[in-house]
Amino acid sequence: MLEKEKEALARRIAGEITLSSDPGKTMRKWREIFGVSQTELAEHLGVSSSVISDYEGGRRKSPGAGTIKKFVEALLKIDEARGGNVIRAFSRTIDVELPTSAILDIREFAVPITVEELIEAVKGEVVACEEAVNRVIYGYTVVDSIQAILEMSSEEFLKLYGWTTERALVFTKVSTGRSPMVAVRVQGLKPAVIVLHGVKKLDELAVKLAQRERIPLIVSRIEGEPELINSLRKLAERTEKEV
Known part of the structure; x- marks a missing residue:
């Protein structure tokens, strides 16, 4: 096997x-x-x-x-x-680093970090399941939510999880947050935390789905997508220095 x-x-x-x-x-x-x-x-x-x-x-x-x-x-x-x-x-990650154009960045941390550290890195606000943010995560995946909807099959969606589901899925170009949360619920596999970037008006259904799945939901307030990815990469680089 x-x-x-x-x-x-x-x-x-x-x-x-x-x-x-x-x-x-x-x-x-x-x-x-x-x-x-x-x-x-x-x-x-x-x-x-x-x-x-x-x-x-x-x-x-x-x-x-x-x-x-x-x-x-x-x-x-x-x-x-x-x-x-x-x-x-x-x-799923051995051959190519970014298996689909919908994945903007994917990293595994050298040592686990807390969700609190992630929140600080993305300038985040917890909007659901704040009681669960004390867990640790082992990586992150940044996903262009529009490209994901247009391009990704169910099998390709699994590539978002890298080596482990104990990671953050970070969705960019999000308007309400409903589509990413519906996609996660339908796929079955659950990430440790979900970050939404670009939210204009958060959909109540997105919050309810996060609460039902018991997944901390965070809205990032970082201004731009490049700044978001850069901040996450710095977080990953910091873990490498700790090893």
């Missing part, structure tokens, strides 16, 4: 951990992207969960090549047992 993509993903994970100035933090990032608990990972590795915790917290010396190999293999094996969702997500 997707052997080429699995091997490429394994190399990516191992490389990031090896080159990281904080390998434990990078290990935690990937464990969380795969949605694996410390206990489950420890069982697959045949160690106690405290060992995983010590690595992630920097209380153990940097893992050697053998430990990293076993760590990566365990994550991939667990993902395959669950249906290979993360591996398939990686396969």
Whole structure:
């Protein structure tokens, strides 16, 4: 199953951990992207969960090549047992960075950030599910909402999620916010947070759909699209410096 993509993903994970100035933090990032608990990972590795915790917290010396190999293999094996969702997500982004013209930018963070940090970066106002903004996200995708409606098929819409759904979908050229929220609801996969840019008059249905799906909905007040993308890229670059 997707052997080429699995091997490429394994190399990516191992490389990031090896080159990281904080390998434990990078290990935690990937464990969380795969949605694996410390206990489950420890069982697959045949160690106690405290060992995983010590690595992630920097209380153990940097893992050697053998430990990293076993760590990566365990994550991939667990993902395959669950249906290979993360591996398939990686396969959608392996060949080209921007698989459709509707995607203006797509990035994965080197370390997870909080939704509060995202709100600050986009000069955002939370209009739905403010109680859920304490979660963390692992990336973002900026989408031209008009191009998405005109061009994207259901299969292409899945490419918005990059490697993980625990990300922000940022829709530009939005007038009311209804269309992006309807599209997200119909597709089934849910992002961790949705940002709307260019809103002239927010539709009440958009807010109600966000509340029903329990997705924090944010309206960005940054003036222009280039400024929005630049601010998000700076946020991604900052996470790279933290690794």
